[in-house]
Amino acid sequence: MTRYRHLREVSLLCFLAISLCAFGQTExxxxxxxxxxxxxxxxxxxxxxxxxxxFGAGNIAxxxxxxxxxxxxxxxxxxxxxxxxxxxxxxxxxxxxxxxxFVTVSGDKSRWKATRNISLGISLxxxxxxxxxxxxxxxxxxxxxxxxxSWENGSLAAGLDGxxxxxxxxxxxxxxKDISEKELDQVAGDQPFSSHHPVMQKINPTAYEITxxxxxxxxx
Numbered sequence: 346m347t348r349y350r351h352l353r354e355v356s357l358l359c360f361l362a363i364s365l366c367a368f369g370q371t372e373x374x375x376x377x378x379x380x381x382x383x384x385x386x387x388x389x390x391x392x393x394x395x396x397x398x399x400f401g402a403g404n405i406a407x408x409x410x411x412x413x414x415x416x417x418x419x420x421x422x423x424x425x426x427x428x429x430x431x432x433x434x435x436x437x438x439x440x441x442x443x444x445x446x447f448v449t450v451s452g453d454k455s456r457w458k459a460t461r462n463i464s465l466g467i468s469l470x471x472x473x474x475x476x477x478x479x480x481x482x483x484x485x486x487x488x489x490x491x492x493x494x495s496w497e498n499g500s501l502a503a504g505l506d507g508x509x510x511x512x513x514x515x516x517x518x519x520x521x522k523d524i525s526e527k528e529l530d531q532v533a534g535d536q537p538f539s540s541h542h543p544v545m546q547k548i549n550p551t552a553y554e555i556t557x558x559x560x561x562x563x564x565x
Contacts, residue, residue: 377458377459378458379557380504380510380559381560382509382510382559387448388445391435392443393442393443404424405423405426407421407423408422420436421434421435421436422434422435422437431455431457432452433449436449438561445559447556448557449555451465453465459504460501460512461504463555464555465551465554468551469545472501473541478499479539480493480495481497482494482540483534483535483538484533484534487533490515491550492513510557510559512555512557513556516551517553518548518550524544524547524548528544531544532544532545532548
């Protein structure tokens with residue numbers, strides 16, 4: 346009788362352990378993209394065929410043969426082109442569309458996000474808080490306006506620029522009556538500024554574009 350009770354207790358403990366493990370498991374976030382590109386809904390291994398299987402051909406549009414900044418032809422697949430919050434662009438390393446190089450979201454709001462729930466619309470001050478310190482970014486009013494250059498070894502450095510892939514965040518702000526031209530000139534142009542610059546703090550720009558750069562095959 347004692348042995349039977351002991352077996353029942355062992356079985357119960359095993360059942361509880363399995364139940365707790367199952368309870369503790371959470372489903373992978375379907376909108377989280379990591380820069381190292383090894384896991385998530387879009388990775389460095391995702392092919393065009395994978396996108397069709399996962400999201401359906403009706404949710405995909407192609408932008409092929411576009412001339413890029415360097416003059417090379419760029420091949421781009423757009424997911425959810427008619428839904429601003431789910432729209433995301435995948436730029437391929439070649440016309441075969443089997444190796445993604447970058448994925449980009451732009452606009453005011455997106456379901457897609459990086460680590461620490463960083464997504465479109467997050468502000469400079471919020472990023473400073475997550476980073477635990479000021480960071481460096483380019484000035485405004487040029488092609489790569491408000492690009493974050495360095496997290497200055499803050500808390501976000503490892504998750505967004507760990508060496509195997511990276512996340513580029515660009516910040517901007519619509520024209521505001523409370524920001525004078527003289528103030529804007531202080532943080533304009535292709536040069537680095539601290540996020541703690543008084544004018545940067547006053548503007549408190551928000552993310553208008555986020556790009557994940559996956560590792561190349563040579564980095565794997």
